[in-house]
Amino acid sequence: MKGKEKIKVGITIGDLNGIGGEIILKTFEDNRMLDFCTPVIFASVKTISYLKKHFKFNLNFNGINTIDKIVHGKINVFNAWNEKYNIEFGKENLKSGELSIKSLKEAVKYLKSGDIDALVTAPINKHNIQSEEFKFPGHTDYLAQELEGNSxxxxxxxxxxxxxxxxxxxxxxxxxxxxxxxxxxxxxxxxxxxxxxxxxxxxxxxxxxxxxxxxxxxxxxxxxxxxxxxxxxxxxxxxxxxxxxxxxxxxxxxxxxxxxxxxxxxxxxxxxxxxxxxxxxxxxxxTAGLSKVRTSPDHGTAYEIAGKGEADENSFKQAVFTAIKIFKNRKEYKNLTKNPLKPKQKKI
Structure with missing residues (x-):
């Protein structure tokens, strides 16, 4: 069962100085999660290695540079950047915002192409993401533009x-x-x-x-x-x-x-x-109303507890399960609307 192809869930890292990396790795440190989906974290191998060491997580991952190298049954880390970034937990800075948007843009690119099936986004800081290239108040407005729909x-x-x-x-x-x-x-x-x-x-x-x-x-x-x-x-x-x-x-x-x-x-x-x-x-x-499935936890970056190992991953874990469930439900709904059940004809 481990090697069987499962729903590919793309995961954005969020603000690196917040709790996003912690709740993502806490969720997938539980190896049973790989029975439900194949996670693809859009960040960098260097970043995930640092977070694993900092929080003493017991997990292994598969680093990839191209999306076709995804391995089912493993945590995949897609290198959305190769530069080194020194995480400063609890601090807001522009570089962290820039990298969180790199993660988002790469994930959305592969969501649109169908290389990943659903998207789960970790929390971003709505202030430090603003730039000449990104002028959206948050995830929702950007995704509405990219994923054909009224969100x-x-x-x-x-x-x-x-x-x-x-x-x-x-x-x-x-x-x-x-x-x-x-x-x-x-x-x-x-x-x-x-x-x-x-x-x-x-x-x-x-x-x-x-x-x-x-x-x-x-x-x-x-x-x-x-x-x-x-x-x-x-x-x-x-x-x-x-x-x-x-x-x-x-x-x-x-x-x-x-x-x-x-x-x-x-x-x-x-x-x-x-x-x-x-x-x-x-x-x-x-985010309802879009052509693709996107979920996120119901909280923010929580700078005040970032890096302390205190973040509760439950909302993020529920976001993963919800994305999987919605993806499956949509597929079933599409099949039903394409092939509606016809009433049986009475024999005369």
């Missing part, structure tokens, strides 16, 4: 799934971005994702209001009445099972979220604060 940040566990209407947008700009077109677009993405990526036959989706108490009939803002409710009404008329808008302050505390397959929040913190509170480090950030 949606979808935070998922087995029991809770939260999508966002607006993601990395300043709070005072949120309402400027929300329109009937955006609402329809994001709900179409989340509805299809639930079907093809998570095997939900008839998704039920809840939508959280834009303003406190969904505007209280216009007393605390008119956007819910003038934009959100009319848009949801039109979407419902077309058969999608979408409900709301619900007042966000009581929606999760009342356990109402358990009645739905997914929830869509109007802005970043409205959705991510309850998600991260309820998921306890088991959450995964999945």
């Amino acid at each position: 949606l940040m979808f935070m998922v566990t087995d029991t809770l799934k939260v999508g966002l209407l607006t993601d990395h947008v300043p709070v005072n700009d949120v309402t400027k971005h929300i329109s009937e077109k955006l609402i329809k677009n994001k709900l179409d993405i989340i509805n299809l994702s639930l079907k093809q990526d998570f095997k939900v036959r008839k998704p039920k989706i809840a939508v959280l209001g834009i303003n406190p108490h969904t505007g209280d009939n216009g007393v605390i803002g008119k956007e819910d009445d003038e934009i959100l409710r009319p848009a949801l009404s039109k979407i419902r008329e077309k058969g999608m099972l979408v409900f709301g808008p619900y007042a966000a302050d009581s929606f999760f505390g009342s356990n109402n979220y358990k009645n739905f397959d997914a929830i869509i929040a109007s802005y970043h913190d409205q959705g991510l604060i309850p998600f991260k509170t309820l998921s306890f480090g088991n959450g995964v950030n999945f």
